Amino acid sequence: MFERQFSRTARSAALHRAAHQAMERGAIFRDPFACAILGLTPQEAAAEEGADESRRRMRLFIAARARFAEDKLIDAVNRGVRQAVVLGAGLDTFALRNPHADVGLRVFEVDHPDTQAWKRERLAMMKVAAPAGLTFAPVDFERDDLAAGLATAGFDRTQPAFFIWLGVTPYLTPQAALATLGAIAAVPGAEVAFDYTEGREKYQGEARQFHDELLARVAAVGEPIIGAFAPQELAAELAALGMTEQEDLDAPAIVERYFGAPAASGRRSSAGHLIWARRPL
Numbered sequence: 001m002f003e004r005q006f007s008r009t010a011r012s013a014a015l016h017r018a019a020h021q022a023m024e025r026g027a028i029f030r031d032p033f034a035c036a037i038l039g040l041t042p043q044e045a046a047a048e049e050g051a052d053e054s055r056r057r058m059r060l061f062i063a064a065r066a067r068f069a070e071d072k073l074i075d076a077v078n079r080g081v082r083q084a085v086v087l088g089a090g091l092d093t094f095a096l097r098n099p100h101a102d103v104g105l106r107v108f109e110v111d112h113p114d115t116q117a118w119k120r121e122r123l124a125m126m127k128v129a130a131p132a133g134l135t136f137a138p139v140d141f142e143r144d145d146l147a148a149g150l151a152t153a154g155f156d157r158t159q160p161a162f163f164i165w166l167g168v169t170p171y172l173t174p175q176a177a178l179a180t181l182g183a184i185a186a187v188p189g190a191e192v193a194f195d196y197t198e199g200r201e202k203y204q205g206e207a208r209q210f211h212d213e214l215l216a217r218v219a220a221v222g223e224p225i226i227g228a229f230a231p232q233e234l235a236a237e238l239a240a241l242g243m244t245e246q247e248d249l250d251a252p253a254i255v256e257r258y259f260g261a262p263a264a265s266g267r268r269s270s271a272g273h274l275i276w277a278r279r280p281l
């Protein structure tokens with residue numbers, strides 16, 4: 001990210017979620033604050049989103065990843081987890097919607113300090129007070145110690161926690177991504193839901209063209225995609241960290257679960273994945 005400016009890709013992801021409310025009526029992921037946090041009406045969000053096919057695919061992927069993470073969080077809460085950490089939160093509105101507040105789920109939002117400051121301005125403009133169970137923790141994953149940042153915010157590292165980490169790994173160096181996974185896995189009973197991409201060469205056909213356009217677009221706003229994982233290597237890294245329970249959805253599996261289409265129609269043209277991992281107690 002360019003110094004002293006908020007993440008432009010965080011705004012893009014938020015716009016996709018807002019447009020999803022208007023264009024697909026939130027069919028995959030319902031978020032009543034998605035438009036308001038951007039200061040847009042649903043019509044304005046849809047107009048800014050436009051009718052481009054590559055944007056439609058990204059919008060549905062972003063809706064699916066949020067749904068995946070929040071569905072997994074429901075399972076975790078049912079298992080007794082009472083701490084959620086949203087890493088690289090951007091304009092994610094989970095903390096505003098927290099459907100588990102009544103059972104005492106605390107939420108920690110971690111983000112780059114510049115983006116978090118902007119998020120807090122956006123909340124102030126919405127005239128929404130930060131919910132009682134929400135604590136902000138400014139952390140730069142490339143420079144700061146995540147565990148220390150969370151400890152300062154009052155996170156209890158002796159208790160299980162669920163980490164939501166969406167749209168962040170592509171923007172991190174492998175060292176920062178693995179250090180973040182290490183900090184997550186150090187928490188007994190930790191769970192994480194995140195998305196990742198395989199290398200550019202794994203995209204096929206039209207999806208390769210859309211991916212190349214994305215690479216150019218995000219590089220131009222100072223947030224180049226530098227992080228990719230190979231599924232088997234990532235599975236091994238997670239297992240080595242003790243996160244032995246895993247579920248990894250590739251493009252066909254995402255299509256089947258969230259878009260109501262046969263897995264075959266997802267082909268393996270896209271190389272984006274959703275993954276959940278847990279370190280059993």
Ligand SMILES: C[S@@+](CC[C@H](N)C(=O)[O-])C[C@H]1O[C@@H](n2cnc3c(N)ncnc32)[C@H](O)[C@@H]1O
Pocket residue numbers: 001007009010011013014087088089090091092111112113115139140141142143165166167168171172
């Ligand atoms: C594409 S946005 C995703 C935002 C949000 N998770 C979502 O899905 O809407 C990328 C996020 O990663 C954060 N990020 C990128 N590099 C970071 C770093 N080195 N330290 C902390 N956060 C970082 C950005 O501030 C931004 O919030």
